Structure formats: structure tokens, C-alpha cells
Amino acid sequence: MTVLDVEDLRVDIRTPTGRLPIVRGVSFTLARGTTLGLVGESGSGKSMTALAIMRLLPQAADVSGAIRLHGEDLLQADETRMCRIRGDRIAMVFQEPMTALNPLHRIGDQIAETLVLHRDMARRAALDEAARLLDRVGIREAQARLSAYPHQLSGGQRQRVMIAMALACRPDVLIADEPTSALDVTVQAQVIDLLRSLVDEFGMALILISHDLGVIGRLADRVMVMYGGAIMEQGSTKAVFTTRAHPYTQGLFAALPGRGARKGRRLAAIPGTVPAPDALPAGCPFYGRCPRGQDVCRDNPPPVVEIGGSRAACFFPGP
């Protein structure tokens, strides 16, 4: 059952010097109980795609395309409607648990706020529900913890609080933007396990944004590799991870410090840096850093080719 259907999503930022394309024609569908992994370097448009779905982009951004939640196009919804949807039907967990919670409010109140807002609950009942949520995300002595302030919790606990807050109204779609990037490795694994069990239990759809292929591989059913605001390759996690049809996907995997990494030896890296949105070529955004780049890549948008179950936007795909 399709919960979210994104079609040809485009985001442009208006600047004094012109319009910068940040997201360029992203399309995907998301089914109930599945996880979509969004992977790519910083500046590839992952977070902007997420914020566009939340309709929380800066005011200087123009959005076009369609974002359908159960068939309702969110881009046509007014702000009042979006305030009802945010936190209720679509919720989001952010990267920095240190700063994403309000330092002046008790965590119980911060979780209860969502319930009071969307479920019309009394504060007392909302706090009881908040305690159940905290318990569910693995915070011990949840009842006592309700009155804690964010600075009294560890990073991992704060991220659990963020997740409890996002889960409060049992959303259809949960967007997790780099939920583990700011955490210690051992805590990362716990949070990933928690997210996986929550997807199974609540049957929600999860959009997981990460630059970490390991995290994506453990959680995602499907993967979307983004670069320069466009989708480079997408498919089932298994197909994308084994086929690696797009040269950019191959570059990401080659840059992993895997078994081949040894002390003193340089790690493989993709040469160059992500180009600024106003410096992208007319054709493939990866042209210029791509080992297979030809003139045709620079001037023409690449065709989408399916190889081994994975769909890559490339003139010269293949392992």
C-alpha cells in the first residue's frame, strides 16, 4: 500500500544572483512498513528533499512537482492543513539530538506537547502517554525521566527522546535525517535496532537519510543514491549494493574503509568535491568527477537504465 508518492520534486532557492536548483526531479514511492534509504554526500539534496516533504523549507525556496500523502498533494495544502499533518501524519527526527530539543523545557512536556496539539489530550494524560513512549524507546525509569531536562541526558538518550516525540501520534511516515551520525558507534547500533523494531511494530514508512552505507544497508529495503540534487541510482538495497551500476555508487563504496584498509595507506576517495548548485553541468551532475565522463555526459541528461534490478541514470552504467 503506497503511503507517500513523490513525483518530479524540484526545489529552487531564490538568491540575489538567480535561482539555484537544489533538488532536481526526484520521484519515488513509499509503501507502508518499508524503509527507503537516502544516501549521498553532504550537499546532495537529501535533507532538502526531506524538508520539502515536511514543507519546512526556507521561505526563499520554490517547490514544484507533487508530494502525495495517501493521495493528498501536500504542495497544494495550506499552512493550517500542514500544521495538522506535521507531527501527526508525518514526523521527523533530526541529526543533532544535542540541539534539537529545547534546553529550557522538561522532556516530558516536549513529548506531551505533540499529543496535546494533535490528540487534544489533557496534559496529565499526555504525560502518561509520554512515559509509555519513553519506555518503548528504551529509556529506563521513564516516569521519573519525564521531568528531566535535555542537558541531563546523554546523546543517545536524547535521540531516543526525539524518536519518542516523533512516534507520539503514530505517524504514517517517519523521516529520520542522519539519526545516528552524531552518536557513538555502540549507541548508533542500538538506535538502528530501535528504528527497525519500531517500523515493524507500528507499520509506518521510514525515510532514512544517511551518508553511512552501513546504516542504510542494515535498515533500508530500498535505496536512493543522490548527487547534485538528482537521483543517480535507485532500487532494492540488495540490487543497488550488489550491482553498483552507477559510477558514483561505486565511488561511495570504494571510499568505505573496509577490510582493505591498512594503517598508513590512503583511503580511496572520489576526486574533487560536490559542485555548487550553480556550477552543475547541463547533463549529468557527476560529470567532472566521474572516471567514465565523456562529452555526451556533460551536455545531455543521462538516460535511466536498469541493470540487475537497479536503475541508474547514466550513459555508461555497469559494474
Added chain:
Amino acid sequence: MLALLVRRVIGLVLTLLAAAVVVFVVMEVLPGDPAAVMLGVQATPETLAALRTELGLDRPAPVRFATWIIDLLQGDLGISYTYRVPVAGLIAERLTITVPLALLSIALSTAIALPLGILAAARHDRPADAGIMVFSQIGVAVPNFWFALLLVLLFSVTLGWLPSGGFPGWQAGIGAAFAALALPAISLALPQAAILARVTRSAVLDALGEDYVRTARAKGLTRAATLRRHVLRNALIPVVTIMGLQFSFLLAGAIIIENVFYLPGLGRLVFQAIAQRDLIVVRDIVLLLAAMVIFINFAVDVLYTLIDPRLRGQRT
């Protein structure tokens, strides 16, 4: 929380003592004989000697300091040399004008600055923001005594609505007293409001850019609800800091403004005392002003801990 308060109170007492030492030492190292300074060049040796005894100048400095402090603690501030009345009564009388003036100014300044600053931040980069910023820039640039003269020209000379100076006394009725304080309070408040509005605006803008604001919006709170519930309290800390600092400028401003408006307040008293070389009065008022600033800083510290839970129950 209690331990923190105790530490703050101890700090307060020590700071007050340090201020008293500074005031005493400054008076002590002033060149010349205080008695000769107070009496002028035509004083006879007999009157000089009498005043020296009255001032206790025949005793060593540490003894005089200790006597001063002990007397202060008992509410005895000495006898004014020029007025020939107890300084305590003199100051108490003057405070009935200066304290209401200061409170009125702070209330006015806060009532003007906070709404304007918040509005400017909420309407960032739009006409309302630009307009508020232009007016506050003018307010920052204009000195308060010049502004006071303009107010007198408009409201007293041209319109005749408010008195141009003087104070009828509280016994003349609340209305008349407040009418006399209105223009001085506005002159003191507006330049401060201009600065405070700018600080409020930037504090709110800073808070609006924080991650927890995005979290609040992602929960489904409207922009207005986010501002009310998550932004304002966070923006309060820099605002309270500046309000505390502004208090000392307010006291300094009161000395000028009370002279412009012929208000018999503390500022005018210290001004006259300096002109008449009444060092006893000067010494006590300077210490009182220092104590007021120290108390306000203490209040600001306590406010911080009320606003921000991160400052409670931790070492400072």
C-alpha cells in the same frame, strides 16, 4: 538551587565590601586635606580643626573605615556638612523621586522595546522590521538630554500638557507627581528602549535559527505558537543581561536628566554635593549607587537560573 543562592549571596556581600573599600580609598587618596577642600581658602584654623575632628580625620584611616562601615550598618550615614541634617534622611527623601523615576523608565523601556523587538524579528527583512530598525537607530544616536529638551519644547512649551520641570511632591497628588515624572522618564526610557529593542530582535532571531525551533515546527506547531512557546524564553537571557547593564546607565542618566528637569532626586543631590564639596554626602551616595548596581546584577544572576535549568544545581 539553595546552595547556589547562598554562594551568590556571599558573593554579593563581598562585592559590596570591595565597593566600600574602593569608595573609601578614592576619597582618601584625593589630594589635599578634605576639611580644607570642604571649607575653601578663607577658612580659619579653628573651623578647620573643628571640622577635622568632626570628620574624624585625627584618627588613622583603618579606624575611620571601620567606623564608617559600622555606622552604615546601623543606618547612620553621618551628618551632611552643607545641609546640616543626617545624610540618611536626605537620601531617603531624594529616593522617593529617583526610585519611581527609575522604575517608570525601566517599565516604559521594556514595554516599548520587547514588543517592537519581537515584532521586528518575526517580520525579519520586511517593512515592519526595517521601520523599527530605523527608529531604533535614531533612538540610539540621540543623546537623552537633547531628547529631553525636544520633549519639553513639544509637550510643555507648545502644547502645555506637562510641566517642564520641578516636582510638586507626592503630597500634591499622584496625578501631579506622575505628570512631573512623565517627561524625565520618557527621556530616560527611549534611548534605552532603542538599544533594548535591537538586542531583543537579534536574540529572537538567534533563537529562531536554533534546531529546536525546527523540531517544534516539525511537531506541527504554527509559527506563532513556536515563537510563543519555544523562542521567547530562550531569547530572554541576552535581553535580561542587557537590562541589567542598562540599569547603571539609567542611574548615570538620572543625574543628567534630574538636572535638566530640576527634579530634587538623588542625581541632583550628588551633583550639588560635588559642587559644594560635601564629601560625606558624596561618599555615601556613591556607595549607594554602587550597591544598587551590585544588587541588580545579583537579581540578574538569580533570574538566569530561573530561566535556564542548565544553570541550576551546578558549579558556576
